[in-house]
Amino acid sequence: xxxxxxxxxxxxxxxxxxxxxxxxxxxxxxxxxxxxxxxxxxxxxxxxxxxxxxxxxxxxxxxxxxxxxxxxxxxxxxxxxxxxxxxx
Amino acid sequence: xxxxxxxxxxxxxxxxxxxxxxxxxxxxxxxxxxxxxxxxxxxxxxxxxxxxxxxxxxxxxxxxxxxxxxxxxxxxxxxxxxxxxxxx
Amino acid sequence: xxxxxxxxxxxxxxxxxxxxxxxxxxxxxxxxxxxxxxxxxxxxxxxxxxxxxxxxxxxxxxxxxxxxxxxxxxxxxxxxxxxxxxxx
Amino acid sequence: xxxxxxxxxxxxxxxxxxxxxxxxxxxxxxxxxxxxxxxxxxxxxxxxxxxxxxxxxxxxxxxxxxxxxxxxxxxxxxxxxxxxxxxx
Amino acid sequence: xxxxxxxxxxxxxxxxxxxxxxxxxxxxxxxxxxxxxxxxxxxxxxxxxxxxxxxxxxxxxxxxxxxxxxxxxxxxxxxxxxxxxxxx
Numbered sequence: 001x002x003x004x005x006x007x008x009x010x011x012x013x014x015x016x017x018x019x020x021x022x023x024x025x026x027x028x029x030x031x032x033x034x035x036x037x038x039x040x041x042x043x044x045x046x047x048x049x050x051x052x053x054x055x056x057x058x059x060x061x062x063x064x065x066x067x068x069x070x071x072x073x074x075x076x077x078x079x080x081x082x083x084x085x086x087x088x
Numbered sequence: 089x090x091x092x093x094x095x096x097x098x099x100x101x102x103x104x105x106x107x108x109x110x111x112x113x114x115x116x117x118x119x120x121x122x123x124x125x126x127x128x129x130x131x132x133x134x135x136x137x138x139x140x141x142x143x144x145x146x147x148x149x150x151x152x153x154x155x156x157x158x159x160x161x162x163x164x165x166x167x168x169x170x171x172x173x174x175x176x
Numbered sequence: 177x178x179x180x181x182x183x184x185x186x187x188x189x190x191x192x193x194x195x196x197x198x199x200x201x202x203x204x205x206x207x208x209x210x211x212x213x214x215x216x217x218x219x220x221x222x223x224x225x226x227x228x229x230x231x232x233x234x235x236x237x238x239x240x241x242x243x244x245x246x247x248x249x250x251x252x253x254x255x256x257x258x259x260x261x262x263x264x
Numbered sequence: 265x266x267x268x269x270x271x272x273x274x275x276x277x278x279x280x281x282x283x284x285x286x287x288x289x290x291x292x293x294x295x296x297x298x299x300x301x302x303x304x305x306x307x308x309x310x311x312x313x314x315x316x317x318x319x320x321x322x323x324x325x326x327x328x329x330x331x332x333x334x335x336x337x338x339x340x341x342x343x344x345x346x347x348x349x350x351x352x
Numbered sequence: 353x354x355x356x357x358x359x360x361x362x363x364x365x366x367x368x369x370x371x372x373x374x375x376x377x378x379x380x381x382x383x384x385x386x387x388x389x390x391x392x393x394x395x396x397x398x399x400x401x402x403x404x405x406x407x408x409x410x411x412x413x414x415x416x417x418x419x420x421x422x423x424x425x426x427x428x429x430x431x432x433x434x435x436x437x438x439x440x
Contacts, residue, residue, distance in 0.1 A: 001200070012167055060249040096350055112265070251423065254366060275433040290438055337409050
């Protein structure tokens with residue numbers, strides 16, 4: 001997984017039908033050499049803008065959604081505790 | 089998924105037969121540290137040149153095409169709304 | 177797999193239920209061009225902060241956890257011997 | 265998929281038996297930020313040195329070979345038409 | 353697959369039991385933009401230090417080991433012939 005900051009929502013009215021109902025969030029990697037890399041992840045834990053989150057990628061993201069047929073390759077799997085310190 | 093801009097079509101007369109009928113589009117990542125990375129994605133949502141799109145990768149792309157045997161590793165799954173702002 | 181150094185724990189009180197019970201560790205790649213890249217990996221071998229570890233990624237990480245439905249994309253699979261030298 | 269140029273053949277007399285019979289080609293990414301990245305891909309479309317090709321990666325490459333047990337993670341799936349222009 | 357040079361062995365006395373018996377080798381990418389990237393790969397073709405090798409990654413590496421439950425994400429699948437020239 002990667003540590004990332006939730007920076008916004010992504011709205012796409014025209015999209016694959018199977019994606020309906022999923023919240024798609026724009027996240028940005030924090031910490032380490034890939035800091036600043038962005039991706040769009042489905043959120044099922046109720047994270048908000050500004051939260052530091054854990055994002056899982058690839059087939060593991062589909063496991064999070066409970067449906068292996070959803071064409072999603074990144075999912076927010078947790079919200080990092082505010083008092084959990086790491087060098088950003 | 090990644091946020092990307094659709095920059096053109098890719099034509100390949102000689103290709104794997106199973107790819108016949110799929111529109112292959114050249115997209116370029118927008119926003120974040122990987123901005124400018126390019127890939128070719130299959131399009132099934134009817135995106136056009138200049139559209140900002142959501143692209144899913146890996147096995148998740150095959151889910152989008154509804155056939156797990158298509159040798160495609162990237163697919164356009166949505167068109168980002170024009171009034172959806174994010175720093176490019 | 178990659179060679180990495182374990183740099184800390186990640187705490188996420190709010191997370192996917194299926195992740196309960198897994199130790200999530202922040203690791204940083206050591207050696208080679210990607211040195212400094214960070215990721216969060218599940219640990220089942222009992223590694224500690226400062227240990228140099230082997231990390232496997234993607235679907236292979238889920239194999240390590242013995243449950244293909246855990247949304248984890250990186251796992252610590254070994255602790256590199258202290259007298260195993262390689263240029264960091 | 266990625267757009268790449270076929271730059272040569274790779275010969276490996278000692279290799280996994282299941283790879284016998286596959287043409288292994290060295291390709292180099294053209295266009296975009298990852299231009300210059302190299303990989304070795306199995307070719308089943310009959311591409312030649314100098315051709316611009318479409319390369320699919322990961323599990324999708326195995327789909328191309330029609331045998332999910334071949335340990336190949338990249339495959340050439342098409343030859344880009346000569347009059348298909350994109351900024352390299 | 354990638355072209356890499358075998359630079360050493362990795363010893364990990366404490367590791368996942370399923371990894372027992374596999375030779376874990378440190379390899380470094382040669383050629384192209386990712387030259388210098390390192391990874392640890394399981395070797396089943398008998399490569400030695402200094403050999404130029406072909407490395408397959410992801411789920412394809414597990415196919416090489418003949419057991420889809422081994423938590424390995426990279427495997428050496430061939431030794432590149434000494435007279436096979438490519439720009440490193």
